Amino acid sequence: MAGGRRELLERLLAELPGVDLDPATVRGHQLPLSTQAVRQPDGRVLLVGDAAGLVNPITGEGIFYAALSGAAAGEAALRGAAAGMTHRAALRRLFGVHHRHTAVLARCAQSSRFVDATIAATARSQHAFDSLVELGLGRGTADPLTLAAVLADYLAGLRPRAASHLG
Ligand SMILES: Cc1cc2nc3c(=O)[nH]c(=O)nc-3n(C[C@H](O)[C@H](O)[C@H](O)COP(=O)(O)OP(=O)(O)OC[C@H]3O[C@@H](n4cnc5c(N)ncnc54)[C@H](O)[C@@H]3O)c2cc1C
DSSP states (O other): OTTHHHHHHHHHHHHSTTOOOOGGGOOOOOOOBTTSOOOOOSSSOOOOGGGGTOBOTTTOOOHHHHHHHHHHHHHHGGGGGGHHHHHHHHHHHHHHHHHHHHHHHHHHTTSHHHHHHHHHHHHHOHHHHHHHHHHHHSSOOOOHHHHHHHHHHHHHHHHHHHHHHHO
């Protein structure tokens, strides 16, 4: 927000009329994205959801990852002192590839041209749409067909600019 904290407070009060808000108590906090590594330690303490840093870096979604890692922690807890090691392996198995792909795509999504190309690709292709929903809300990975569709739109978006530059 261009207006910073002042604008945030004004908008909060506009969205929540009648709420007795003490501005001094309003604080911001970053979502624990999966791009920040949180290592599950050995032992009996099991990290799940936000504590494990599992929020999707593209969409900010964290509920699915909290529920799934919670279920995995329930199973790992049966292993006693080996619970931490078991849970660490389960998290890697459940989210390892997904995290690597979303980390790369989150960096790509900082380019508005890439985002435009992705939206165009999903409008044309149901497959691209479905696979991006899985990436943003589930455990999906970037598949070659979808990447090709996004790349085609990305390159198509470059063409008019190149032509006008030459012209
Ligand atoms: C503004 C906002 C919007 C979001 N929107 C979405 C969305 O649309 N979709 C989505 O999927 N995700 C969304 N998320 C992310 C999602 O809310 C979290 O990723 C998810 O709730 C994480 O679940 P969790 O169980 O790990 O943690 P939490 O839901 O934070 O649960 C942790 C609980 O532990 C309690 N607690 C903390 N310390 C102690 C203590 N010492 N003793 C006892 N209890 C304690 C807390 O009060 C809290 O109830 C959003 C997050 C924010 C901040």
